[in-house]
Amino acid sequence: MQEKLNFLTGKMSKSVLSTNESFKFQRIVAIVGVALFVIKFIAWYITDSVAILTDTLESIINVVSGFVGLYSLYLSALPKDHNHPYGHGKVEFISASLEGALISIAGALIIYEAIANLRYPKQVTQIDYGIYLVSITAIINYIVGFFAIKKGRKNHSVALIASGKHLQSDTYSTIGIVVGLIVLYFTRLPWLDSVIALIFAGIIIYTGYKILRTAISGIMDETDVELLEEVVAHLQQERRENWIDLHNLRIIKYGSTLHIDCHMTVPWYFNINEGHHEVDILEDIVRKHFGDRIELFVHLDGCRTYSCQICTKEECPVRQHAFDHRIDWTIENISLNQKHHKTTEEEN
Numbered sequence: 607m608q609e610k611l612n613f614l615t616g617k618m619s620k621s622v623l624s625t626n627e628s629f630k631f632q633r634i635v636a637i638v639g640v641a642l643f644v645i646k647f648i649a650w651y652i653t654d655s656v657a658i659l660t661d662t663l664e665s666i667i668n669v670v671s672g673f674v675g676l677y678s679l680y681l682s683a684l685p686k687d688h689n690h691p692y693g694h695g696k697v698e699f700i701s702a703s704l705e706g707a708l709i710s711i712a713g714a715l716i717i718y719e720a721i722a723n724l725r726y727p728k729q730v731t732q733i734d735y736g737i738y739l740v741s742i743t744a745i746i747n748y749i750v751g752f753f754a755i756k757k758g759r760k761n762h763s764v765a766l767i768a769s770g771k772h773l774q775s776d777t778y779s780t781i782g783i784v785v786g787l788i789v790l791y792f793t794r795l796p797w798l799d800s801v802i803a804l805i806f807a808g809i810i811i812y813t814g815y816k817i818l819r820t821a822i823s824g825i826m827d828e829t830d831v832e833l834l835e836e837v838v839a840h841l842q843q844e845r846r847e848n849w850i851d852l853h854n855l856r857i858i859k860y861g862s863t864l865h866i867d868c869h870m871t872v873p874w875y876f877n878i879n880e881g882h883h884e885v886d887i888l889e890d891i892v893r894k895h896f897g898d899r900i901e902l903f904v905h906l907d908g909c910r911t912y913s914c915q916i917c918t919k920e921e922c923p924v925r926q927h928a929f930d931h932r933i934d935w936t937i938e939n940i941s942l943n944q945k946h947h948k949t950t951e952e953e954n
């Protein structure tokens with residue numbers, strides 16, 4: 607309730623502010639997408655080039671995905687509510703998956719048109735004007751895509767990063783098309799237009815697949831190994847002697863928000879306040895490194911007699927066994943749903 611009140615009164619957390627910042631930039635992406643589509647459509651209309659049609663069809667996808675991404679970022683910025691206790695961040699993965707699917711469909715349509723043009727080739731006209739117009743769109747696309755990725759990484763926005771990568775891939779394909787059109791301009795070989803379109807249709811389909819694959823992994827809560835390694839390495843570096851054991855650590859992405867939960871073993875004689883003090887220390891350490899986008903939930907376990915052998919706490923008043931060795935935390939052992947020093951059967 608407090609978070610919704612903060613959202614309505616303008617007192618928003620850094621994660622919500624980041625999402626709003628991404629939303630504003632995505633709005634720019636959508637507007638630019640419409641303008642570039644108009645330019646490419648004019649270029650295709652005056653040249654009747656299948657290669658330029660390739661770029662024009664992808665621009666339609668840019669426009670659609672731009673507005674879909676805009677709406678997803680609007681939803682992602684909404685605060686948690688009764689129906690969405692973890693927030694609305696997952697919608698960014700849905701947006702990215704739709705964008706990836708649309709890009710792949712556009713690639714398939716381009717292949718169809720290119721093959722048809724190979725069978726019945728058309729004469730391309732006014733190639734020079736087409737080259738000028740398409741080149742302008744390539745430059746604008748790259749600049750907007752570069753800043754979209756930069757802003758998306760800063761705000762950890764999957765939707766904005768996907769839009770930026772799409773725009774940059776569009777730039778690379780446009781450059782290739784321009785090179786092909788220049789060759790076509792000097793050679794006047796009509797079939798070359800279709801060959802250029804086929805090559806870049808394949809590139810477009812592969813780009814769509816990569817975006818779709820990333821989105822599905824987020825929807826399915828697939829482990830982000832790189833992120834998990836970063837979290838574990840930081841915890842290993844900052845670990846305290848009262849943190850006897852850390853296990854069952856999991857990370858789930860909700861748009862720009864990271865939900866982390868784990869089990870922490872502390873000395874069994876700690877009272878509730880002392881135990882939660884250790885949790886507060888852990889939360890502060892994680893937030894200082896990863897920012898306000900972290901939600902941390904920790905389940906506390908009390909140590910047992912056999913914990914002494916891996917416990918580094920020097921001033922322990924109830925130690926029953928000598929310290930034997932310290933277990934370094936890795937992504938392999940910290941993710942297991944069991945304490946590191948005993949198997950599940952032994953604990954039970």
